[in-house]
Amino acid sequence: MNQRFRAHHILCTVLYEGKGYSGVFCENMTAVTERLRTNPDEAFILAAEPDLICAHCPNQTETGECSQDHNRVVDKDHRVLAGLGLTEGECCSYREMCEHARARITEELFDRLCGTCEWRMQGLCRYEDLT
Numbered sequence: 585m586n587q588r589f590r591a592h593h594i595l596c597t598v599l600y601e602g603k604g605y606s607g608v609f610c611e612n613m614t615a616v617t618e619r620l621r622t623n624p625d626e627a628f629i630l631a632a633e634p635d636l637i638c639a640h641c642p643n644q645t646e647t648g649e650c651s652q653d654h655n656r657v658v659d660k661d662h663r664v665l666a667g668l669g670l671t672e673g674e675c676c677s678y679r680e681m682c683e684h685a686r687a688r689i690t691e692e693l694f695d696r697l698c699g700t701c702e703w704r705m706q707g708l709c710r711y712e713d714l715t
Contacts, residue, residue, distance in 0.1 A: 586627050586628050586629045586675055587628055587629070587635065587636055588628065588629050588630075588631040588633060588634075588635045588636075589628035589629065589630060589631060589635050589636070589676075589678075589681070590631055590632070590633065590634065590635040590637065590638060590661055591630055591631065591632060591660075591661040591662070591664040591665045591668075591670065591672070592657070592660045592661050592664045592697070593635060593637050594664065594668065594681045594682065594684075594685050595664065595685060595689075595694075595697065595698060595709070595714070596637070596703075596709075597616070597617050597620055597637075597678075598682055598685060598713075598714060599703075599708070599709040599710070599713055599714065600613060600614075600617045601708060602614055603703070603708055606640075606642050608640050608642075609640045609641055609642060611640070612636075612637065612639060612640035613637055613640075616636055616637055620678045623678070624677065624678045624679035624682070625677045625678070625679055626677060626678055627675050627676065627677050628675070628676065628677075628678065628681075629673060629674070629675055630665065630670055630671065630672055630673065630674045630675075630676060630681075631661070631672060631673075632658045632661035632662055632665070632672055633648070633658070633661075634648045634649075634650075638650075660697070663696070663697055664697055667688065667689070667693050667696070667697055668681075668684045668685055668688050668689070669684060669688055670684055685714065686714060689711070689714055691711045694711040694714065695711075
């Protein structure tokens with residue numbers, strides 16, 4: 585069975601540069617990102633819920649929700665799915681997810697989807713790096 589992949593992580597993994605919340609989170613994010621980049625045909629179920637990246641996030645509660653306003657994160661996932669023309673529950677390879685992102689993302693959409701993300705505000709994620 586395919587693993588879940590949180591929708592907004594499509595953009596996060598494409599732009600990831602090795603920085604994050606904590607050492608454990610970064611180690612996991614680096615490992616997951618390297619795995620995806622090495623095996624882009626690996627398939628996942630698109631989700632608006634915790635995934636393999638969230639597993640080591642210090643903001644995840646014991647019940648699997650985000651302690652930093654769970655609904656805000658789920659809403660972001662839904663906005664990413666709609667913006668990229670993808671559907672929750674759909675099975676896609678990482679390559680297909682990235683192709684959807686590159687084909688549909690505009691600077692305006694990127695600003696709407698990622699404008700309030702702390703990593704974007706710190707200058708770690710830029711629209712220009714998606715293309």
